[in-house]
Amino acid sequence: MSDVAERVASLFDSRFLRGYAKEKIRRDPAYDAVFSRLPDAPLLDLGCGAGVFAFYLRERGFRAPIVGIDHDVKKIEAATSAAASYRDVTFRVRDAREPFAGEGTVVLLDLLHYFGDEEQRAILACAASAQTVILRDAIDDGSWRYRATYVQESLARGVGWLKAERLHFPRRETLRAAFDGFDVEEVPMWGRTPFNNYLFVFRRPSPGLRPPSPR
DSSP states (O other), X not given: XXXXXXXXXXXXXXXXXXXXXXXXXXXXXXXXXXXXXXXXXXXXXXXXTTSHHHHHXXXXXXXXXXXXXXXXXXXXXXXXXXXXXXXSEEEEEOXXXXXXXXXXXXXXXXXXXXXXXXXXXXXXXXXXTXXXXXXXXXXXXXXXXXXXXXXXXXXXXXXXXXXXXXOOOOOHHHHHHHTTTXXXXXXXXXXXSSSOEEEEEEEOOOOOOOOOOOO
């Protein structure tokens, strides 16, 4: 994995982003977990930041089209510049709260907790139009891991790396309710960190044979 981290890091002009990409790929267990669960389908990465996850996927051999959206103009500019050597990887400045259509796979990594309850439900309702939805976020369950996560995210907002209006971590019930009828996989995803992260994979069941119509 170190070779992948080095190749992705080399795409960025910024020393900070090179270091960030290396650490993210080497230490974040979600990247490999998501990659191993992705179908071969177009992917929409909501809250893509500087595009590190998209470049990681390309370096791991994922070849389906990738679109990343984020509201941070500077991060999208960095991602677009770094993406010059890849095909079918595009980035757009856009607010995740704007309606969107998910067709293949929608990925939301550490995104929902920047929005309130109603905004979370609206985002999830749009995502539920996809065949597969994979999200990682910290869950509000009152645990010590949840409290540690809240403190860390508050610090990240304080130094300006995360441009977020608020912190409002989702509840497990909110996530599951948005994908009624989907097959659900839930995996603890905190790795060696103290944070309360979980990976949720929602897969739309393949349509089965319809029963014969009554005569």
